[in-house]
Amino acid sequence: MVQSGSDDYAWAFPFDPTAGNRERQIYRGLRDAILARRLAPGARLPATRRMAERLGVSRGTVVAAYEQLAAEGYLDARTGRGTIVAAMSDVALKSLPTTEGPAPSARAETFGRAAANNPPWPRCFRPGLPSLADFPQKEWSRCLAARARTLRRDDLSYHHADGLPLLQEALAGHLNRARGVVADPGQIVIVPSAQAAFDAIVLCCTDPGDTVAVEDPGYPGARHVFAAAAANVAPVPVDNEGLVAAALEGVERLRLIAVTPSHHYPTGVTMTLRRRLALLEAARRRGAVVLEDDYDSEFRYAERPIASLQGIDGGRHVVYVGTFSKLLAPGIRIAFIVAPPRLAARMADITAALGQVVSHHVQAAVADFINEGYLAAHVGRTRPLYAAKRDALVAALRTHLPEGATVAAPRGGLQLLVRLPDHVDDLRLVEDLADADLAAVPLSPICVETPRPGLLLGFALPHLEEIAPAAQRLAAIVARRM
Amino acid sequence: MVQSGSDDYAWAFPFDPTAGNRERQIYRGLRDAILARRLAPGARLPATRRMAERLGVSRGTVVAAYEQLAAEGYLDARTGRGTIVAAMSDVALKSLPTTEGPAPSARAETFGRAAANNPPWPRCFRPGLPSLADFPQKEWSRCLAARARTLRRDDLSYHHADGLPLLQEALAGHLNRARGVVADPGQIVIVPSAQAAFDAIVLCCTDPGDTVAVEDPGYPGARHVFAAAAANVAPVPVDNEGLVAAALEGVERLRLIAVTPSHHYPTGVTMTLRRRLALLEAARRRGAVVLEDDYDSEFRYAERPIASLQGIDGGRHVVYVGTFSKLLAPGIRIAFIVAPPRLAARMADITAALGQVVSHHVQAAVADFINEGYLAAHVGRTRPLYAAKRDALVAALRTHLPEGATVAAPRGGLQLLVRLPDHVDDLRLVEDLADADLAAVPLSPICVETPRPGLLLGFALPHLEEIAPAAQRLAAIVARRM
Numbered sequence: 031m032v033q034s035g036s037d038d039y040a041w042a043f044p045f046d047p048t049a050g051n052r053e054r055q056i057y058r059g060l061r062d063a064i065l066a067r068r069l070a071p072g073a074r075l076p077a078t079r080r081m082a083e084r085l086g087v088s089r090g091t092v093v094a095a096y097e098q099l100a101a102e103g104y105l106d107a108r109t110g111r112g113t114i115v116a117a118m119s120d121v122a123l124k125s126l127p128t129t130e131g132p133a134p135s136a137r138a139e140t141f142g143r144a145a146a147n148n149p150p151w152p153r154c155f156r157p158g159l160p161s162l163a164d165f166p167q168k169e170w171s172r173c174l175a176a177r178a179r180t181l182r183r184d185d186l187s188y189h190h191a192d193g194l195p196l197l198q199e200a201l202a203g204h205l206n207r208a209r210g211v212v213a214d215p216g217q218i219v220i221v222p223s224a225q226a227a228f229d230a231i232v233l234c235c236t237d238p239g240d241t242v243a244v245e246d247p248g249y250p251g252a253r254h255v256f257a258a259a260a261a262n263v264a265p266v267p268v269d270n271e272g273l274v275a276a277a278l279e280g281v282e283r284l285r286l287i288a289v290t291p292s293h294h295y296p297t298g299v300t301m302t303l304r305r306r307l308a309l310l311e312a313a314r315r316r317g318a319v320v321l322e323d324d325y326d327s328e329f330r331y332a333e334r335p336i337a338s339l340q341g342i343d344g345g346r347h348v349v350y351v352g353t354f355s356k357l358l359a360p361g362i363r364i365a366f367i368v369a370p371p372r373l374a375a376r377m378a379d380i381t382a383a384l385g386q387v388v389s390h391h392v393q394a395a396v397a398d399f400i401n402e403g404y405l406a407a408h409v410g411r412t413r414p415l416y417a418a419k420r421d422a423l424v425a426a427l428r429t430h431l432p433e434g435a436t437v438a439a440p441r442g443g444l445q446l447l448v449r450l451p452d453h454v455d456d457l458r459l460v461e462d463l464a465d466a467d468l469a470a471v472p473l474s475p476i477c478v479e480t481p482r483p484g485l486l487l488g489f490a491l492p493h494l495e496e497i498a499p500a501a502q503r504l505a506a507i508v509a510r511r512m
Numbered sequence: 513m514v515q516s517g518s519d520d521y522a523w524a525f526p527f528d529p530t531a532g533n534r535e536r537q538i539y540r541g542l543r544d545a546i547l548a549r550r551l552a553p554g555a556r557l558p559a560t561r562r563m564a565e566r567l568g569v570s571r572g573t574v575v576a577a578y579e580q581l582a583a584e585g586y587l588d589a590r591t592g593r594g595t596i597v598a599a600m601s602d603v604a605l606k607s608l609p610t611t612e613g614p615a616p617s618a619r620a621e622t623f624g625r626a627a628a629n630n631p632p633w634p635r636c637f638r639p640g641l642p643s644l645a646d647f648p649q650k651e652w653s654r655c656l657a658a659r660a661r662t663l664r665r666d667d668l669s670y671h672h673a674d675g676l677p678l679l680q681e682a683l684a685g686h687l688n689r690a691r692g693v694v695a696d697p698g699q700i701v702i703v704p705s706a707q708a709a710f711d712a713i714v715l716c717c718t719d720p721g722d723t724v725a726v727e728d729p730g731y732p733g734a735r736h737v738f739a740a741a742a743a744n745v746a747p748v749p750v751d752n753e754g755l756v757a758a759a760l761e762g763v764e765r766l767r768l769i770a771v772t773p774s775h776h777y778p779t780g781v782t783m784t785l786r787r788r789l790a791l792l793e794a795a796r797r798r799g800a801v802v803l804e805d806d807y808d809s810e811f812r813y814a815e816r817p818i819a820s821l822q823g824i825d826g827g828r829h830v831v832y833v834g835t836f837s838k839l840l841a842p843g844i845r846i847a848f849i850v851a852p853p854r855l856a857a858r859m860a861d862i863t864a865a866l867g868q869v870v871s872h873h874v875q876a877a878v879a880d881f882i883n884e885g886y887l888a889a890h891v892g893r894t895r896p897l898y899a900a901k902r903d904a905l906v907a908a909l910r911t912h913l914p915e916g917a918t919v920a921a922p923r924g925g926l927q928l929l930v931r932l933p934d935h936v937d938d939l940r941l942v943e944d945l946a947d948a949d950l951a952a953v954p955l956s957p958i959c960v961e962t963p964r965p966g967l968l969l970g971f972a973l974p975h976l977e978e979i980a981p982a983a984q985r986l987a988a989i990v991a992r993r994m
Contacts, residue, residue, distance in 0.1 A: 132852075134854070229866050306585075314611065355670075359665070385707025385711065
């Protein structure tokens with residue numbers, strides 16, 4: 031960097047004729063001098079020709095910089111008077127005490143604390159991830175590339191903030207075939223993620239102070255979104271039939287009941303039919319809506335996937351949420367809500383107002399991916415792979431885990447739960463595992479009323495042959511903490 | 513449809529062997545009969561062979577349906593006893609009074625009322641839309657198709673919920689060159705839309721009951737998001753220099769000041785430098801953050817775009833929001849936040865928690881689109897087109913509008929404001945225009961304290977040659993309401 035002139039020039043600023051855009055350097059140099067009051071209002075700038083000679087640039091470059099500064103109000107260029115620094119606010123901005131700027135709000139900090147519990151990134155046994163190595167790259171890129179070329183310009187407007195009709199139709203058909211969901215395409219709202227779906231649903235179904243019943247233990251990400259929407263979050267116990275519907279009795283202002291009936295997060299329990307009926311009956315009687323979070327139910331290993339709650343109810347008291355994060359990959363960033371007919375219009379208004387929208391090209395590509403049969407084929411191909419991975423993990427854990435640690439083999443999904451004796455500190459255990467490049471989600475922060483230690487382990491991500499040795503390493507680390 | 517048997521069979525259900533999936537028909541027919549208590553707990557079903565004969569299907573089809581019903585808890589198949597309907601809850605679900613399901617919450621209805629003011633879809637003079645006919649289809653599809661093929665599978669995980677680093681870097685460079693924004697890539701958070709950005713920002717900067725100052729008149733979409741986040745929304749007048757910064761004095765619990773300094777929505781005023789400095793000084797003194805909504809500032813016709821507020825401040829008290837909706841097309845569905853360093857981490861936590869995320873393929877494609885120079889070229893190509901459209905609309909309106917209606921030619925942006933005499937009902941006028949297939953946004957609902965009638969007209973969407981005749985038609989309709 032060379033100085034533009036000797037220090038007796040008030041307008042001096044760092045200038046390097048060989049570096050970057052010269053006009054911008056002149057513009058910024060003068061602007062900063064004016065803002066710092068090194069150039070005071072009324073001060074006369076050198077004529078453009080003289081400035082150009084000093085800096086060794088063309089006069090046009092200086093003229094352009096002066097014009098921009100005049101357009102932005104820093105300079106006053108009146109004919110016959112030359113160019114002078116404009117009269118401005120009395121505030122010498124740069125001389126104000128520099129602060130770091132305001133701190134985040136208290137509620138922002140609660141988001142921060144919640145995020146601190148997020149598990150580390152892809153790594154052996156991280157829950158919630160499908161096998162990225164089996165992502166159907168060829169079929170997906172074929173669909174997306176085709177839509178990149180063919181989507182009409184008219185389809186790139188603000189139309190259809192609730193979702194492209196061709197995707198709504200494809201999903202209505204797919205969900206009916208695969209999940210027993212009963213819905214018109216117009217009930218389906220496309221959003222970027224399940225979290226965005228939870229946000230829209232809690233706003234649509236509750237007012238501040240209303241209650242959302244959640245499973246305990248249960249998915250903390252959803253709980254946090256409900257609390258952020260000023261809902262009262264009421265934990266309800268889960269037993270080996272699923273959510274204890276009878277415990278909803280005492281809950282006041284009950285408006286929403288969030289459950290994972292096909293595959294309870296984190297225990298893997300499938301809600302029994304008896305419990306499903308009791309839950310739906312409670313929802314009807316109380317005027318509440320059931321949020322069915324169906325995050326990984328297409329992966330069911332012993333029998334066909336259990337049909338959705340939504341289909342039993344006919345969809346009037348159940349709002350269904352699905353995602354492509356597990357079916358395909360999280361980076362696709364697409365999920366969907368199947369809203370009861372009475373809520374569908376407002377749900378779409380909310381997602382539009384909060385801008386929870388998805389690229390039209392991606393929506394169209396997902397529709398094609400379903401309609402071409404690629405989705406069904408992909409699930410059909412990965413399901414036995416995941417079953418084999420589950421079996422490998424269960425077997426290795428049962429062989430190597432110390433006594434007192436128990437593993438239930440889940441009938442479906444992409445993860446399983448290891449329960450540990452009460453004295454084990456699962457937070458520290460997870461840190462030990464991270465040091466060994468193994469990921470797990472601790473059970474205790476997932477619990478609300480009675481924290482129990484445990485480890486939630488995902489088995490879909492690692493390669494099959496990695497699983498047994500990694501599980502053995504994991505078991506050894508568990509043993510040291512027991 | 514044929515009945516599966518005579519009506520004395522309790523299990524009778526509609527069955528059509530030529531229609532769709534037979535196994536699913538059997539499954540659903542029996543399930544509905546059980547839920548409706550036409551088949552009571554303990555009732556014995558026909559043996560699979562007999563049912564298959566009755567329906568004229570293979571026995572395997574019936575076995576599969578029975579097995580699924582058993583897996584879901586509807587049937588009990590014990591060896592030697594045949595298949596019987598399982599004991600379940602005492603609730604006969606289908607016999608409960610059918611309701612429509614719960615109504616939306618009160619806050620959901622406020623979203624509905626806000627949405628009712630949204631303008632109709634692409635149509636001559638609809639504000640907020642770029643020229644879709646000039647969308648750079650070839651360049652965009654080249655970028656998106658390439659990334660569809662080449663994005664690595666590992667990039668499809670939950671990594672980078674705040675945005676792909678390659679897009680953060682591309683944007684940091686572009687915003688510095690084009691808008692004078694000063695930011696490290698890590699301060700940039702990628703979201704699906706400007707509305708999503710407003711939501712994250714109000715959550716990050718305010719707690720319930722804190723105040724957001726907004727321009728009056730000003731963008732209702734942002735106002736509504738702030739109110740939905742339980743912020744107190746304080747309207748602040750706008751004069752011909754922009755937001756009246758002095759009017760912020762009396763505002764209590766001021767935490768956020770939302771402005772459109774480059775091109776005020778809806779009047780088109782550019783905030784003067786004097787006012788910018790006063791605004792930044794007020795923000796610093798009060799410990800508030802300025803939200804700079806820079807929605808269409810790259811389209812500036814008389815001089816280069818006015819540099820951002822963010823750059824003057826150095827980015828500590830200004831959170832900058834930009835979008836590709838006007839630069840490219842709304843259907844791309846991508847926008848971004850440039851957060852002050854002290855807020856960046858929490859802003860990313862909030863967008864991740866609320867799932868305001870964008871397809872990784874689209875993010876990578878936008879990065880390429882910037883880095884290949886396509887974005888700068890597209891803006892350079894469309895800017896003179898839009899200037900010509902603006903000139904055509906201003907000229908036609910000034911020729912044809914009745915006396916009392918005034919038009920200010922904006923120095924930039926994609927829309928202009930027609931002001932009307934106080935007695936005109938602009939809501940009904942907009943309905944008249946819609947009947948004539950012309951779109952406009954009425955001014956009065958945009959105002960908070962003192963509604964004034966007017967029409968906000970977009971000029972970028974229509975073809976140049978459409979503008980004069982459409983403006984003449986519009987003027988005739990305005991004249992009838994005056």
